[in-house]
Amino acid sequence: MQRSRLWDGITYAVLIFLAFICVAPILWTFLTSIKYETDIVTREMVYWPTRFTFDHYVKLWNQSSYPILVANSLVVTSVTVAICLLTGTIASYAFSRFQFRGRTELMLAYLVVRMFPAVLMIIPLFVVMRQVGLLDSRIGLAIAYTSFLLPLFVWMMKGFFDAAPKELESAARIDGSTRLGAMLRIVMPIARNGVLATCIFVAIAAWNEFLFALMLTTSQGSRTWPVGLQLMVGEFQLPWGMLAAGGMISILPVVVLFALVQRAMVAGIAAGAVKG
Amino acid sequence: MFPYARGPMTTRPTPRPKSIWHAINPVRMIGDLSETRYWMYLLLLPSALLITAVVLYPTVYGMQMSFREMRLNRPDLGTGFVGLKHYERMINDPIFWLSLKNTAVWVTFSIILEFAIGLIAALALHRNLPGTRILAVMILLPYFLPNVVAGHMWALMLDPRLGVINDLLFKVGLIDGYRAWFAEPGTAMAAAIVVEAWHSFPFFTLLILAGLKGIPTDLYKAASIDGASALAQLRLITLPMLKTIIAAAVILRVIGLVNSPDLLLVLTSGGPGRSTQVLSLYAFQTAYKDFNFGYAGALSVVMFVLLMLFAWAYIRLSRVNQE
Numbered sequence: 001m002q003r004s005r006l007w008d009g010i011t012y013a014v015l016i017f018l019a020f021i022c023v024a025p026i027l028w029t030f031l032t033s034i035k036y037e038t039d040i041v042t043r044e045m046v047y048w049p050t051r052f053t054f055d056h057y058v059k060l061w062n063q064s065s066y067p068i069l070v071a072n073s074l075v076v077t078s079v080t081v082a083i084c085l086l087t088g089t090i091a092s093y094a095f096s097r098f099q100f101r102g103r104t105e106l107m108l109a110y111l112v113v114r115m116f117p118a119v120l121m122i123i124p125l126f127v128v129m130r131q132v133g134l135l136d137s138r139i140g141l142a143i144a145y146t147s148f149l150l151p152l153f154v155w156m157m158k159g160f161f162d163a164a165p166k167e168l169e170s171a172a173r174i175d176g177s178t179r180l181g182a183m184l185r186i187v188m189p190i191a192r193n194g195v196l197a198t199c200i201f202v203a204i205a206a207w208n209e210f211l212f213a214l215m216l217t218t219s220q221g222s223r224t225w226p227v228g229l230q231l232m233v234g235e236f237q238l239p240w241g242m243l244a245a246g247g248m249i250s251i252l253p254v255v256v257l258f259a260l261v262q263r264a265m266v267a268g269i270a271a272g273a274v275k276g
Numbered sequence: 277m278f279p280y281a282r283g284p285m286t287t288r289p290t291p292r293p294k295s296i297w298h299a300i301n302p303v304r305m306i307g308d309l310s311e312t313r314y315w316m317y318l319l320l321l322p323s324a325l326l327i328t329a330v331v332l333y334p335t336v337y338g339m340q341m342s343f344r345e346m347r348l349n350r351p352d353l354g355t356g357f358v359g360l361k362h363y364e365r366m367i368n369d370p371i372f373w374l375s376l377k378n379t380a381v382w383v384t385f386s387i388i389l390e391f392a393i394g395l396i397a398a399l400a401l402h403r404n405l406p407g408t409r410i411l412a413v414m415i416l417l418p419y420f421l422p423n424v425v426a427g428h429m430w431a432l433m434l435d436p437r438l439g440v441i442n443d444l445l446f447k448v449g450l451i452d453g454y455r456a457w458f459a460e461p462g463t464a465m466a467a468a469i470v471v472e473a474w475h476s477f478p479f480f481t482l483l484i485l486a487g488l489k490g491i492p493t494d495l496y497k498a499a500s501i502d503g504a505s506a507l508a509q510l511r512l513i514t515l516p517m518l519k520t521i522i523a524a525a526v527i528l529r530v531i532g533l534v535n536s537p538d539l540l541l542v543l544t545s546g547g548p549g550r551s552t553q554v555l556s557l558y559a560f561q562t563a564y565k566d567f568n569f570g571y572a573g574a575l576s577v578v579m580f581v582l583l584m585l586f587a588w589a590y591i592r593l594s595r596v597n598q599e
Binding site: 007008011012014015016018019021022023025026028029032040041042045047083086087088090091093094095097098100106109110113114115116117118119120121122123124125127128143144146147150151154178179180181183204207208210211215226229230233240243244247250251254255258259262266267269270271 | 303306307308309310311315316317319320322323324326327330331332333334335337338339341393396397400401403405408411413414415416417418420421422423424425426428429430432433435437438440443474478482483485486487506528531534535536537538541542556559560563564569572573575576577579580583584587
């Protein structure tokens with residue numbers, strides 16, 4: 001009993017320490033984003049300012065192109081999720097429910113494509129997209145994102161389908177439903193939470209993506225927020241307040257979505273990685 | 277699977293005259309299609325086509341590009357076949373070898389740190405003490421944050437003039453004066469690895485936590501009856517049972533670390549000097565600063581081959597596939 005008390009204490013200490021390390025940079029960034037410029041750039045570090053301001057947020061939203069960047073990111077993210085949802089759900093369903101020739105090889109292929117270096121793919125994508133006129137477009141960027149997010153989606157979604165009981169489906173088939181009917185009316189409603197978690201995971205990844213966006217977009221019409229935020233560093237003399245405000249705005253949806261579906265999402269990521 | 281299995285069993289109602297709508301109804305047509313033996317291939321077709329178009333084709337294109345001259349800023353050179361020219365250049369390119377060495381350092385230390393912290397966090401969370409659920413959410417959060425924001429958060433905290441970490445370390449007395457962590461060749465790589473570890477250790481936590489749930493508790497009960505200490509249980513039960521999952525996590529993380537230069541691009545862009553120049557960053561800069569797509573392609577191909585070799589050797593050595 002004595003020993004387990006000791007271990008409990010150590011466990012709490014470790015977890016609280018780690019949680020603090022994980023959250024502290026976010027809190028510090030938030031604090032910076034609501035400080036006055038004179039409290040950020042000081043000789044003596046200001047830990048808890050006496051006054052707060054939302055000027056950085058207002059300035060970022062009204063005087064820079066940030067709203068456009070965020071809107072572009074929203075479009076790219078939605079299109080990416082839509083493509084993954086339409087093509088990936090049925091593919092993962094096929095992997096989960098049917099035995100057929102080439103199944104193992106194909107599943108392995110979906111895993112191996114994740115090993116391809118991004119740079120190796122981006123250069124030809126740049127050349128090809130320039131030829132077909134998709135360079136510097138939001139649709140083009142979303143299609144490029146599916147290159148690494150669709151395999152991920154399929155693997156994660158397969159795990160959720162595997163977990164859905166097959167008996168109900170068999171029952172529906174015996175009652176005369178087609179395979180299509182069983183898939184749409186029985187399996188999809190059961191796997192609904194899994195679909196949601198997988199979509200949110202893909203959405204977060206697309207929303208956060210930086211490298212493809214940096215290389216495949218060149219103008220404000222399609223540039224996403226991570227690229228815009230990075231370019232701000234060069235434009236002004238390190239505007240920490242605005243950078244912090246931009247960072248906070250853009251991680252807000254991520255934090256909210258993650259907090260909402262973290263349990264299903266975490267289970268899905270683990271299942272997708274482990275079975276691979 | 278057995279399209280004829282229910283044939284003789286069901287008594288079909290007497291066929292009614294079918295309307296034209298029945299013949300052209302798309303839902304019925306797809307429904308009928310779903311009863312054929314090609315259904316699963318049809319389900320796989322869209323994603324397979326897409327992956328062929330956006331992954332396989334560009335990769336093959338990129339590989340053959342590495343045997344060609346391809347400079348966007350020198351169209352006069354054309355795009356002719358140059359054989360192994362780029363690969364020969366690479367052997368004599370000191371920056372390539374330095375990048376390779378930096379990549380090894382970057383990957384090795386990041387993985388060690390991420391695995392160690394990830395394991396500790398997972399073991400602690402697995403004890404499921406009351407009130408730790410909220411801590412779990414906080415601990416897993418960094419992994420889902422964008423590289424760009426993670427980079428800027430830490431750049432702000434490690435800033436040579438305004439950085440809070442400098443101030444804290446100075447007040448505690450660990451350093452004599454504020455330091456420019458990312459501007460000194462001696463500390464830039466270490467600082468970047470700390471940021472990377474902060475960002476990605478939750479990936480290990482997440483996977484190990486899932487693995488821990490699959491270990492039967494009887495094993496631990498039996499071990500403690502036999503008098504095994506907590507440390508012995510960790511070494512003799514937990515780690516061996518987690519072997520597959522740890523191997524999968526390490527491979528996925530190594531792929532991520534080797535392939536994506538994002539975080540280093542934000543933090544240091546390879547500097548100061550070339551002290552944080554890794555292979556992926558070098559390939560990226562060759563393509564987008566020098567516009568030398570041929571050489572960048574060759575660098576990426578070498579990176580890919582090394583990664584494949586690593587994955588193969590690692591799986592063989594950890595003998596995951598024997599189980």
